[in-house]
Amino acid sequence: MVERPDEEIIEECLRGNLGAFEELVQKYEKVMYNTALRMVRDPEDAADITQNAFLKVFERLGRYDRQHKFFSWLYRIVVNESLNFLKARKVTIPHDETIPSTTLQPDAKFHQTETTQVVEEALLDLPVEQRIVLILRHFHNLSYREISNVVEVSEKKVKSRLFAGRQGLRKLLTQRGLFQI
Protein backbone atom coordinates (compact mmCIF):
# COMPACT_ATOMS: atom_id res chain seq x y z
CA MET A 1 0.00 0.00 0.00
CA VAL A 2 1.31 3.45 -0.89
CA GLU A 3 1.76 5.69 2.13
CA ARG A 4 -0.04 9.01 1.98
CA PRO A 5 2.01 12.20 2.39
CA ASP A 6 2.20 13.50 5.95
CA GLU A 7 0.63 16.85 4.98
CA GLU A 8 -2.54 15.14 3.83
CA ILE A 9 -2.80 13.03 6.97
CA ILE A 10 -2.17 16.04 9.21
CA GLU A 11 -4.94 18.02 7.48
CA GLU A 12 -7.38 15.22 8.24
CA CYS A 13 -6.21 15.01 11.86
CA LEU A 14 -6.85 18.71 12.27
CA ARG A 15 -10.36 18.22 10.98
CA GLY A 16 -10.90 15.80 13.87
CA ASN A 17 -10.40 12.48 12.05
CA LEU A 18 -8.95 10.06 14.59
CA GLY A 19 -8.42 7.43 11.91
CA ALA A 20 -5.88 9.76 10.31
CA PHE A 21 -4.04 10.07 13.60
CA GLU A 22 -3.94 6.29 13.79
CA GLU A 23 -2.19 6.37 10.42
CA LEU A 24 0.47 8.68 11.85
CA VAL A 25 0.95 6.38 14.82
CA GLN A 26 1.27 3.39 12.54
CA LYS A 27 3.79 5.20 10.36
CA TYR A 28 6.04 6.58 13.06
CA GLU A 29 5.52 4.34 16.11
CA LYS A 30 8.57 2.21 15.41
CA VAL A 31 11.04 5.04 14.88
CA MET A 32 9.72 6.97 17.88
CA TYR A 33 9.92 3.88 20.08
CA ASN A 34 13.43 3.03 18.92
CA THR A 35 14.67 6.57 19.50
CA ALA A 36 13.37 6.43 23.06
CA LEU A 37 14.71 2.92 23.55
CA ARG A 38 18.25 3.89 22.55
CA MET A 39 18.04 6.87 24.88
CA VAL A 40 16.80 5.05 28.00
CA ARG A 41 17.33 1.34 27.16
CA ASP A 42 14.41 0.05 29.25
CA PRO A 43 11.61 -1.15 26.89
CA GLU A 44 8.81 -0.27 29.33
CA ASP A 45 10.14 3.24 29.86
CA ALA A 46 10.60 3.63 26.11
CA ALA A 47 6.97 2.60 25.56
CA ASP A 48 5.77 5.17 28.13
CA ILE A 49 7.91 7.87 26.52
CA THR A 50 6.55 6.99 23.07
CA GLN A 51 2.99 7.16 24.35
CA ASN A 52 3.54 10.55 26.00
CA ALA A 53 5.27 11.83 22.88
CA PHE A 54 2.33 10.85 20.65
CA LEU A 55 -0.09 12.48 23.05
CA LYS A 56 1.92 15.70 22.79
CA VAL A 57 1.87 15.36 19.00
CA PHE A 58 -1.92 15.07 19.15
CA GLU A 59 -2.26 18.08 21.43
CA ARG A 60 0.14 20.29 19.49
CA LEU A 61 -0.55 19.27 15.93
CA GLY A 62 -2.30 22.59 15.26
CA ARG A 63 0.90 24.40 16.19
CA TYR A 64 3.22 22.36 13.99
CA ASP A 65 5.20 24.71 11.75
CA ARG A 66 5.00 23.34 8.23
CA GLN A 67 8.23 25.00 7.21
CA HIS A 68 9.95 22.11 8.97
CA LYS A 69 9.72 18.47 8.06
CA PHE A 70 7.09 16.64 10.06
CA PHE A 71 9.39 13.79 11.08
CA SER A 72 11.96 16.29 12.43
CA TRP A 73 9.23 17.74 14.62
CA LEU A 74 8.30 14.24 15.82
CA TYR A 75 11.91 13.40 16.61
CA ARG A 76 12.23 16.65 18.55
CA ILE A 77 9.22 15.73 20.68
CA VAL A 78 10.40 12.21 21.44
CA VAL A 79 13.96 13.36 22.15
CA ASN A 80 12.65 16.03 24.54
CA GLU A 81 10.38 13.51 26.24
CA SER A 82 13.34 11.16 26.69
CA LEU A 83 15.48 13.98 28.10
CA ASN A 84 12.70 14.99 30.50
CA PHE A 85 12.39 11.39 31.59
CA LEU A 86 16.13 11.07 32.25
CA LYS A 87 16.16 14.38 34.10
CA ALA A 88 13.10 13.58 36.23
CA ARG A 89 14.33 10.16 37.23
CA LYS A 90 17.99 11.19 37.38
CA VAL A 91 18.47 7.76 35.91
CA THR A 92 21.60 5.76 36.28
CA ILE A 93 20.66 3.12 33.81
CA PRO A 94 21.74 -0.31 34.93
CA HIS A 95 23.37 -2.58 32.45
CA ASP A 96 25.06 -5.94 32.57
CA GLU A 97 28.45 -5.91 34.18
CA THR A 98 29.60 -8.78 32.02
CA ILE A 99 32.05 -7.61 29.44
CA PRO A 100 31.86 -9.87 26.41
CA SER A 101 34.81 -11.90 25.36
CA THR A 102 36.96 -10.57 22.54
CA THR A 103 36.62 -13.93 20.81
CA LEU A 104 33.16 -13.71 19.37
CA GLN A 105 31.28 -16.78 18.19
CA PRO A 106 31.31 -17.26 14.44
CA ASP A 107 27.53 -17.48 14.14
CA ALA A 108 26.46 -14.29 12.40
CA LYS A 109 23.16 -13.85 14.22
CA PHE A 110 24.80 -14.31 17.60
CA HIS A 111 27.47 -11.83 16.61
CA GLN A 112 24.87 -9.28 15.57
CA THR A 113 22.92 -9.68 18.81
CA GLU A 114 26.03 -9.41 20.91
CA THR A 115 27.32 -6.39 19.01
CA THR A 116 23.93 -4.71 19.38
CA GLN A 117 23.96 -5.33 23.11
CA VAL A 118 27.50 -4.05 23.57
CA VAL A 119 26.81 -0.95 21.45
CA GLU A 120 23.57 -0.18 23.31
CA GLU A 121 25.30 -0.44 26.68
CA ALA A 122 28.24 1.68 25.61
CA LEU A 123 25.91 4.36 24.24
CA LEU A 124 24.45 4.82 27.70
CA ASP A 125 27.87 5.76 29.04
CA LEU A 126 28.19 8.64 26.58
CA PRO A 127 27.14 12.19 27.50
CA VAL A 128 23.50 12.53 26.53
CA GLU A 129 24.03 15.29 23.93
CA GLN A 130 26.54 13.09 22.07
CA ARG A 131 24.28 10.06 22.43
CA ILE A 132 21.37 11.87 20.74
CA VAL A 133 23.31 12.92 17.65
CA LEU A 134 24.82 9.46 17.23
CA ILE A 135 21.40 7.83 17.51
CA LEU A 136 19.83 10.20 15.00
CA ARG A 137 22.74 9.94 12.54
CA HIS A 138 23.51 6.23 12.66
CA PHE A 139 20.20 4.58 13.55
CA HIS A 140 17.80 6.97 11.84
CA ASN A 141 20.03 8.24 9.06
CA LEU A 142 19.21 11.92 9.60
CA SER A 143 21.38 14.51 7.83
CA TYR A 144 23.40 17.12 9.73
CA ARG A 145 20.73 19.71 8.97
CA GLU A 146 17.90 17.48 10.13
CA ILE A 147 19.72 16.66 13.36
CA SER A 148 20.37 20.35 13.87
CA ASN A 149 16.59 20.98 13.55
CA VAL A 150 15.76 18.23 16.02
CA VAL A 151 18.22 19.15 18.75
CA GLU A 152 18.07 22.88 18.00
CA VAL A 153 21.79 23.55 17.75
CA SER A 154 23.91 24.67 14.79
CA GLU A 155 25.14 22.18 12.18
CA LYS A 156 28.67 22.96 13.31
CA LYS A 157 27.77 21.89 16.83
CA VAL A 158 26.16 18.73 15.48
CA LYS A 159 29.36 17.83 13.64
CA SER A 160 31.55 18.44 16.67
CA ARG A 161 29.22 16.38 18.90
CA LEU A 162 29.24 13.59 16.33
CA PHE A 163 33.00 13.55 16.24
CA ALA A 164 33.35 13.61 20.03
CA GLY A 165 30.62 10.97 20.34
CA ARG A 166 32.31 8.67 17.85
CA GLN A 167 35.66 9.02 19.56
CA GLY A 168 34.08 8.34 22.94
CA LEU A 169 32.03 5.42 21.72
CA ARG A 170 34.99 3.82 20.01
CA LYS A 171 36.97 4.06 23.24
CA LEU A 172 34.11 2.48 25.19
CA LEU A 173 33.71 -0.32 22.66
CA THR A 174 37.44 -0.98 22.72
CA GLN A 175 37.26 -1.29 26.52
CA ARG A 176 34.42 -3.76 26.06
CA GLY A 177 36.50 -5.85 23.68
CA LEU A 178 34.61 -5.13 20.47
CA PHE A 179 37.61 -3.46 18.85
CA GLN A 180 41.35 -4.04 19.05
CA ILE A 181 43.45 -1.18 20.42
Place this chain on the structure above:
Amino acid sequence: MIDDRHRELINASIDGQLSEQEREYLGQYLAANPEAKVLHDQLTELSRALSVVSHTDPPPQLRESILRTVRIKHGEQERRSPIFRWTATFGTRNRFAFAYVFSAGIILGVALSAVIWNLERETRFDDRDLTGTLATPPTRNGYIHVERKDFAEGIVQGSLEIRRAGNSILADLVVNSAEEVEVITQYNENEMRLTGFRHVQEGISDIAVSEGRVQFKNKGDNQYLLFLNDREPVGGMLHLRIYSATGLLVEYRTNVISGK
Protein backbone atom coordinates in the same frame (compact mmCIF):
# COMPACT_ATOMS: atom_id res chain seq x y z
CA MET B 1 48.26 16.14 14.62
CA ILE B 2 45.08 16.34 12.57
CA ASP B 3 43.70 19.83 12.09
CA ASP B 4 40.01 20.72 12.32
CA ARG B 5 39.49 20.92 8.58
CA HIS B 6 40.81 17.42 7.93
CA ARG B 7 39.03 16.04 10.96
CA GLU B 8 35.80 17.43 9.53
CA LEU B 9 36.56 15.89 6.13
CA ILE B 10 37.16 12.49 7.73
CA ASN B 11 33.83 12.70 9.56
CA ALA B 12 32.02 13.81 6.43
CA SER B 13 33.57 10.84 4.63
CA ILE B 14 32.16 8.47 7.27
CA ASP B 15 28.74 10.07 6.73
CA GLY B 16 29.03 9.85 2.95
CA GLN B 17 28.84 13.62 2.61
CA LEU B 18 31.91 14.25 0.44
CA SER B 19 31.90 15.48 -3.13
CA GLU B 20 33.96 13.59 -5.70
CA GLN B 21 36.66 16.26 -5.50
CA GLU B 22 36.80 16.19 -1.71
CA ARG B 23 36.96 12.39 -1.69
CA GLU B 24 39.92 12.46 -4.04
CA TYR B 25 41.67 15.06 -1.93
CA LEU B 26 41.04 13.12 1.29
CA GLY B 27 42.43 9.94 -0.28
CA GLN B 28 45.69 11.73 -1.03
CA TYR B 29 45.80 13.29 2.42
CA LEU B 30 45.25 9.93 4.17
CA ALA B 31 47.96 8.28 2.08
CA ALA B 32 50.43 10.90 3.27
CA ASN B 33 49.27 11.06 6.87
CA PRO B 34 49.29 7.74 8.81
CA GLU B 35 47.73 9.25 11.94
CA ALA B 36 44.75 10.50 9.96
CA LYS B 37 44.53 7.13 8.19
CA VAL B 38 44.27 5.35 11.55
CA LEU B 39 41.50 7.71 12.67
CA HIS B 40 39.64 7.22 9.39
CA ASP B 41 39.89 3.43 9.66
CA GLN B 42 38.77 3.45 13.29
CA LEU B 43 35.72 5.58 12.54
CA THR B 44 34.86 3.44 9.52
CA GLU B 45 35.04 0.35 11.74
CA LEU B 46 32.79 2.03 14.31
CA SER B 47 30.30 3.01 11.63
CA ARG B 48 30.15 -0.61 10.46
CA ALA B 49 29.52 -1.82 14.02
CA LEU B 50 26.70 0.69 14.42
CA SER B 51 25.11 -0.39 11.15
CA VAL B 52 24.62 -3.87 12.65
CA VAL B 53 22.24 -2.47 15.27
CA SER B 54 18.73 -2.90 13.94
CA HIS B 55 15.38 -1.43 14.97
CA THR B 56 13.37 -3.27 17.60
CA ASP B 57 9.64 -3.85 17.21
CA PRO B 58 7.59 -1.90 19.77
CA PRO B 59 5.46 -3.92 22.22
CA PRO B 60 2.30 -5.11 20.41
CA GLN B 61 -0.05 -3.35 22.82
CA LEU B 62 1.68 0.04 22.50
CA ARG B 63 -0.28 1.29 19.50
CA GLU B 64 -3.62 0.47 21.07
CA SER B 65 -2.51 2.09 24.32
CA ILE B 66 -1.52 5.30 22.47
CA LEU B 67 -4.78 5.38 20.55
CA ARG B 68 -6.88 4.71 23.66
CA THR B 69 -5.23 7.66 25.44
CA VAL B 70 -5.68 9.87 22.40
CA ARG B 71 -9.36 8.88 22.11
CA ILE B 72 -9.92 9.92 25.73
CA LYS B 73 -8.13 13.19 25.11
CA HIS B 74 -10.09 13.76 21.91
CA GLY B 75 -13.39 13.09 23.70
CA GLU B 76 -12.49 15.59 26.39
CA GLN B 77 -11.54 18.25 23.88
CA GLU B 78 -14.79 17.74 21.99
CA ARG B 79 -16.79 18.03 25.19
CA ARG B 80 -14.79 20.99 26.44
CA SER B 81 -15.65 23.30 23.59
CA PRO B 82 -17.40 23.11 20.25
CA ILE B 83 -14.90 25.58 18.82
CA PHE B 84 -11.96 23.26 19.59
CA ARG B 85 -11.58 22.04 16.04
CA TRP B 86 -11.66 25.59 14.82
CA THR B 87 -8.98 26.76 17.25
CA ALA B 88 -6.85 23.72 16.43
CA THR B 89 -6.17 25.27 13.07
CA PHE B 90 -4.60 28.40 14.61
CA GLY B 91 -1.09 28.83 13.38
CA THR B 92 -1.95 27.29 10.05
CA ARG B 93 -4.04 30.24 8.89
CA ASN B 94 -3.57 33.98 8.73
CA ARG B 95 -3.29 34.90 12.41
CA PHE B 96 -4.52 38.49 11.93
CA ALA B 97 -7.90 37.17 10.88
CA PHE B 98 -8.38 36.03 14.48
CA ALA B 99 -7.28 39.27 16.14
CA TYR B 100 -10.78 40.73 16.60
CA VAL B 101 -12.19 37.47 17.87
CA PHE B 102 -9.32 37.13 20.34
CA SER B 103 -9.74 40.66 21.67
CA ALA B 104 -13.46 40.18 22.18
CA GLY B 105 -12.81 36.79 23.77
CA ILE B 106 -10.28 38.22 26.22
CA ILE B 107 -12.63 41.02 27.32
CA LEU B 108 -15.51 38.59 27.72
CA GLY B 109 -13.27 36.09 29.51
CA VAL B 110 -12.01 38.63 32.04
CA ALA B 111 -15.54 39.77 32.81
CA LEU B 112 -16.83 36.21 33.24
CA SER B 113 -13.82 35.18 35.35
CA ALA B 114 -14.44 38.06 37.75
CA VAL B 115 -18.07 37.01 38.20
CA ILE B 116 -17.26 33.30 38.58
CA TRP B 117 -14.35 33.94 40.92
CA ASN B 118 -16.54 35.98 43.25
CA LEU B 119 -19.17 33.26 43.28
CA GLU B 120 -16.64 30.48 43.83
CA ARG B 121 -14.91 32.36 46.64
CA GLU B 122 -18.07 32.32 48.69
CA THR B 123 -18.96 28.69 48.12
CA ARG B 124 -15.79 26.60 47.78
CA PHE B 125 -13.03 25.52 50.11
CA ASP B 126 -9.72 25.18 48.34
CA ASP B 127 -7.87 22.09 49.66
CA ARG B 128 -5.39 21.71 46.81
CA ASP B 129 -2.28 22.00 48.93
CA LEU B 130 -3.46 19.89 51.81
CA THR B 131 -2.42 16.28 52.17
CA GLY B 132 -2.44 13.62 54.85
CA THR B 133 -4.55 13.96 57.95
CA LEU B 134 -4.94 17.74 57.53
CA ALA B 135 -6.81 17.42 54.28
CA THR B 136 -10.55 17.26 54.00
CA PRO B 137 -10.81 13.47 54.31
CA PRO B 138 -11.54 12.07 50.85
CA THR B 139 -13.78 9.04 50.76
CA ARG B 140 -13.89 5.98 48.54
CA ASN B 141 -17.49 6.57 47.51
CA GLY B 142 -18.21 6.97 43.83
CA TYR B 143 -14.92 5.55 42.51
CA ILE B 144 -15.13 3.06 39.67
CA HIS B 145 -12.78 0.08 39.45
CA VAL B 146 -10.15 0.44 36.70
CA GLU B 147 -7.67 -2.33 37.37
CA ARG B 148 -6.18 -4.51 40.08
CA LYS B 149 -2.77 -6.08 40.47
CA ASP B 150 -2.16 -8.83 43.04
CA PHE B 151 1.34 -9.59 44.17
CA ALA B 152 3.02 -12.24 46.33
CA GLU B 153 6.81 -12.17 46.48
CA GLY B 154 8.82 -13.64 49.35
CA ILE B 155 7.63 -12.22 52.64
CA VAL B 156 5.14 -9.80 51.11
CA GLN B 157 1.75 -10.16 49.51
CA GLY B 158 -1.06 -7.81 48.72
CA SER B 159 -2.76 -5.89 45.96
CA LEU B 160 -2.93 -2.52 44.27
CA GLU B 161 -6.31 -1.49 42.98
CA ILE B 162 -6.79 1.64 40.88
CA ARG B 163 -10.16 3.33 40.93
CA ARG B 164 -11.28 6.52 39.31
CA ALA B 165 -13.97 9.18 39.67
CA GLY B 166 -13.75 11.96 37.12
CA ASN B 167 -10.27 13.40 37.37
CA SER B 168 -9.71 11.82 40.81
CA ILE B 169 -7.74 8.63 41.18
CA LEU B 170 -7.73 6.32 44.16
CA ALA B 171 -4.85 3.90 44.61
CA ASP B 172 -6.02 1.31 47.13
CA LEU B 173 -2.96 -0.57 48.36
CA VAL B 174 -3.04 -3.61 50.64
CA VAL B 175 0.30 -4.83 52.01
CA ASN B 176 0.74 -7.88 54.21
CA SER B 177 4.28 -8.64 55.35
CA ALA B 178 5.57 -10.77 58.19
CA GLU B 179 8.64 -8.54 58.49
CA GLU B 180 9.15 -4.83 58.00
CA VAL B 181 9.21 -3.75 54.35
CA GLU B 182 9.64 -0.35 52.76
CA VAL B 183 6.89 0.73 50.40
CA ILE B 184 7.47 3.49 47.85
CA THR B 185 4.83 4.85 45.51
CA GLN B 186 5.93 7.40 42.94
CA TYR B 187 4.14 9.50 40.37
CA ASN B 188 5.08 12.41 38.16
CA GLU B 189 4.28 15.70 39.87
CA ASN B 190 3.62 17.25 36.48
CA GLU B 191 0.93 14.67 35.77
CA MET B 192 -0.79 14.19 39.12
CA ARG B 193 -0.97 15.74 42.57
CA LEU B 194 -1.60 14.05 45.87
CA THR B 195 -4.78 15.20 47.60
CA GLY B 196 -4.88 12.71 50.46
CA PHE B 197 -3.17 9.73 52.06
CA ARG B 198 -4.85 7.49 54.61
CA HIS B 199 -3.98 4.22 56.24
CA VAL B 200 -6.90 2.18 57.40
CA GLN B 201 -5.13 0.10 60.08
CA GLU B 202 -2.38 1.18 62.46
CA GLY B 203 1.15 -0.24 62.46
CA ILE B 204 3.12 1.72 59.91
CA SER B 205 6.08 3.98 60.48
CA ASP B 206 8.47 6.45 58.85
CA ILE B 207 5.84 7.96 56.58
CA ALA B 208 7.44 10.45 54.21
CA VAL B 209 5.45 12.44 51.69
CA SER B 210 7.55 14.44 49.28
CA GLU B 211 7.35 15.66 45.71
CA GLY B 212 5.92 12.87 43.63
CA ARG B 213 6.53 10.26 46.29
CA VAL B 214 4.84 8.59 49.28
CA GLN B 215 7.08 6.31 51.26
CA PHE B 216 6.53 4.33 54.46
CA LYS B 217 7.43 1.17 56.33
CA ASN B 218 4.91 -1.62 56.74
CA LYS B 219 4.70 -4.59 59.04
CA GLY B 220 1.61 -6.77 59.31
CA ASP B 221 -1.56 -6.52 57.27
CA ASN B 222 -2.43 -2.93 56.34
CA GLN B 223 -4.43 -0.95 53.84
CA TYR B 224 -3.41 2.41 52.39
CA LEU B 225 -5.41 4.83 50.30
CA LEU B 226 -3.70 7.37 48.06
CA PHE B 227 -5.96 10.01 46.59
CA LEU B 228 -4.60 11.73 43.51
CA ASN B 229 -5.93 14.25 41.01
CA ASP B 230 -4.97 14.56 37.36
CA ARG B 231 -3.11 17.70 36.50
CA GLU B 232 -3.30 16.71 32.86
CA PRO B 233 -6.68 15.33 31.81
CA VAL B 234 -5.17 11.98 30.94
CA GLY B 235 -3.55 11.00 34.24
CA GLY B 236 -0.11 9.47 34.27
CA MET B 237 2.16 6.75 35.57
CA LEU B 238 2.07 5.32 39.06
CA HIS B 239 5.11 3.33 40.14
CA LEU B 240 5.03 0.98 43.14
CA ARG B 241 8.07 -0.65 44.71
CA ILE B 242 8.36 -2.75 47.87
CA TYR B 243 11.74 -3.51 49.40
CA SER B 244 12.69 -5.97 52.12
CA ALA B 245 15.99 -5.84 53.99
CA THR B 246 17.51 -7.98 51.24
CA GLY B 247 16.34 -6.00 48.23
CA LEU B 248 13.53 -5.24 45.79
CA LEU B 249 10.57 -7.63 46.10
CA VAL B 250 7.78 -6.03 44.11
CA GLU B 251 7.83 -3.55 41.27
CA TYR B 252 4.78 -2.52 39.31
CA ARG B 253 4.06 0.38 36.99
CA THR B 254 0.68 1.35 35.70
CA ASN B 255 -0.77 4.08 33.57
CA VAL B 256 -3.77 5.09 35.65
CA ILE B 257 -5.80 6.02 32.60
CA SER B 258 -5.13 3.33 30.11
CA GLY B 259 -4.94 0.58 32.69
CA LYS B 260 -1.82 -0.61 30.91
